[in-house]
Amino acid sequence: MKKDFGIIPSSKTLVRCIFCGVHLPKANRCIEQHTNGAKHKENLMLMRENAIYLLNEDLYCKPCNRIVNDNFSVPGHVETESHSNWKVAIEDLTEGEFIKLEPYLSSERDDVHCEVCNLDIDSNLHIIEKHVNSTKHRNNVVERLKPLNGLFPVENDDEVFCKICNMYIDNTTRAVLEHIDDDEEHVAWLTEIEDLIEGHDVSIEHYLANDFEVNAYCKKCKMDIICDVENIESHVHSEDHLNKFI
Structure with a gap:
């Protein structure tokens, strides 16, 4: 019996x-x-995207902390x-x-990982919310975003x-995020x-991360472009x- 594929006995036949x-x-x-069919494979993918896994002979959903009712398939549960x-x-x-949510959603881990803080966080929504709103996290996000948005330190x-x-902008978390997200010229150019x-x-990437770089780079043509x-x-x-794509 292919238990790992979700196949369990139901009756003699x-x-x-x-x-x-x-x-x-x-x-x-x-x-x-059935197990090689498209629908079954789609449901396996849904499980890996929604932190649902096989526990003994039951479907268990980690976010909902419950066994999925026998009346529900994977799609039926994720639509609840x-x-x-x-x-x-x-x-x-x-x-x-x-x-980073993927290891949690695929049931490889029970926590999520904050890349900018290099910290594992409990997957509870309230704990994640507390973390992303913390001063340390906000500051770390800003520092990660600066070289992705052409922002550089100055003597001041x-x-x-x-x-x-x-242009110069205040070096505060709020001002930097407002500029990146809301400044019309900045958003429109990017x-x-x-x-x-x-x-x-x-x-x-190199243009945005380096103050004096003036070129983009075409990997296909192996050349710089203003x-x-x-x-x-x-x-x-x-x-x-x-022609390089032909």
Whole structure:
């Protein structure tokens, strides 16, 4: 019996797939056909995305801290109000916070990991919320975001310089985050550049992380490009560049 695949005995002639919530003939051929099918594989993926795993002969959901009712398949459970609310809440809490959820969601770990604080955190929503709102975490997020947004220290520690906007801003957590998230010029430049380079193997990471760098780099053409909208647009639409993708 393929217990690891969610197949458990149901009667003398039937087995049940607890992942999919269906009964099958006990014949090996029928079981193989089901476990190799697209729907079964989709449900395995859903389990790995929702911290659901096989516990003895039951489905257990870690976030809901409960055995999944026999009347529910994996999709049925993740669509319940309680689980859906948890999924929305944890995604809202961790978006942009450098919190690594994947090992928890795949049931490899019971905690989540904050990359900027290098800290394992209990997966409880209230504890995660407390962590992401802490002063230490906010400061660490800002320091991680600065080289991703062209922000650099200056002699006056009270300010940082934004090379994208060619302006100085207060070197406080609130001011830096407001600039990154809400400054129209900053957001518009990054959005336009990222839209241009998407799928073109062009990197602006070195430009953003180094104060005196003026170039983006095309990995496909192995060449530098002046890092502005006009030059990047001209390059990614050029015949030489596009021919590299043929």
